[in-house]
Amino acid sequence: MTDYASNISATDAAAWLADAASVAITTHFKPDGDAVGSSLALARTLRHLDPDRPVELWYAGALPDFLAEIASGTPLRHLDTTPPTEADDPAAFVIVDTGSWSQLGFVREFATGRSDRTLIVDHHLRGDAEIADRRIVETTAPAAAQIVAGICSELLAVPPKQLPVDVATPLYLGIATDTGWFRHSNTTPTMFRLVADLLEAGVSSADLFRLIEQRDRVSRLRLFGRALSKLEMHADNSIALVMLDAQDFKESHGTSGDTGGFADRMLAVESVQVAVVLTESTDHTGAPITKISFRSKPGPDEIDVNQVAGTLGGGGHARAAGARLHKTLTETRDAVLTALAEA
Numbered sequence: 001m002t003d004y005a006s007n008i009s010a011t012d013a014a015a016w017l018a019d020a021a022s023v024a025i026t027t028h029f030k031p032d033g034d035a036v037g038s039s040l041a042l043a044r045t046l047r048h049l050d051p052d053r054p055v056e057l058w059y060a061g062a063l064p065d066f067l068a069e070i071a072s073g074t075p076l077r078h079l080d081t082t083p084p085t086e087a088d089d090p091a092a093f094v095i096v097d098t099g100s101w102s103q104l105g106f107v108r109e110f111a112t113g114r115s116d117r118t119l120i121v122d123h124h125l126r127g128d129a130e131i132a133d134r135r136i137v138e139t140t141a142p143a144a145a146q147i148v149a150g151i152c153s154e155l156l157a158v159p160p161k162q163l164p165v166d167v168a169t170p171l172y173l174g175i176a177t178d179t180g181w182f183r184h185s186n187t188t189p190t191m192f193r194l195v196a197d198l199l200e201a202g203v204s205s206a207d208l209f210r211l212i213e214q215r216d217r218v219s220r221l222r223l224f225g226r227a228l229s230k231l232e233m234h235a236d237n238s239i240a241l242v243m244l245d246a247q248d249f250k251e252s253h254g255t256s257g258d259t260g261g262f263a264d265r266m267l268a269v270e271s272v273q274v275a276v277v278l279t280e281s282t283d284h285t286g287a288p289i290t291k292i293s294f295r296s297k298p299g300p301d302e303i304d305v306n307q308v309a310g311t312l313g314g315g316g317h318a319r320a321a322g323a324r325l326h327k328t329l330t331e332t333r334d335a336v337l338t339a340l341a342e343a
Helices: 010-018 033-049 107-111 144-156 165-178 189-200 205-213 218-229 246-252 262-266 305-311 329-341
Strands: 023-026 055-059 076-078 092-096 118-122 134-137 232-234 239-244 274-282 288-296 320-325
Touching (some): 092 107, 144 165, 165 205, 218 239, 218 246, 232 329, 262 288, 288 329, 305 329
Parallel strands (some): 055 076, 092 118
Antiparallel strands (some): 232 239, 274 288, 288 320
């Protein structure tokens, strides 16, 4: 089995993309800030390089509320309504912020058999190397956007502080959101130097924060209220867990995309080392699926939730990971608590 690791550099990736006649860029199901930021920055860079070349973003699952505004003017396809077909045949296929079959959703069938024209740019610890012949995997990077920034600079032959502001802004978005606006333990000196360069390129941090973080709907607050009302504490209050079922979403008018940040809020409790959010869903046959979102704190009693998620068929980072189980909420809770007890 091929190791899930880098086998090309940012310079190599830029040279390959520069020669591609057409490019499709995708990411994991239900894209978050880093997924959107890294993919959008790369798409815009390629369009700056050659405005006539076909470049399209492919997203699947619930889309963030800020997407329409942040991605305005960049060709984008929502695969839920327009899935890829054999007629879609880009010369280069790029997957950012994931390298796992389980997270590709609608794209998995399309990506199968196209490894020779596929590039993965990722910062997660786990992935399926056979997806792409070309891979840049930097697990120490706090966000995929940091890695993509190097490719963008190579493509346009400028340092980050001279990137066009419409490229610098989504790069900043990806880094800021995946570090909790620079609060999480994955912040690094290299990241802060890049962030300073992006600000010098013209990014307005205040405007971006307002766009991304200060646009909650009442439904999200109501859903969070329901989550708190169902809060469970386990293992001497070191594990906080909530389960959200279909009724919770229906009565709050919330969506699956509204749960982002819930686990981080639970970590505010002093005794909590791991926060878990379980959300109920179904697959195309109506069978139950439960999404698991883990977050953990660094420190002397830290738990690597990437390893815990790995035992459940998922993965991610040491402090933030997830998985999906074909089980009910209660069955998944039992599996999660067992996995954490054995960590």
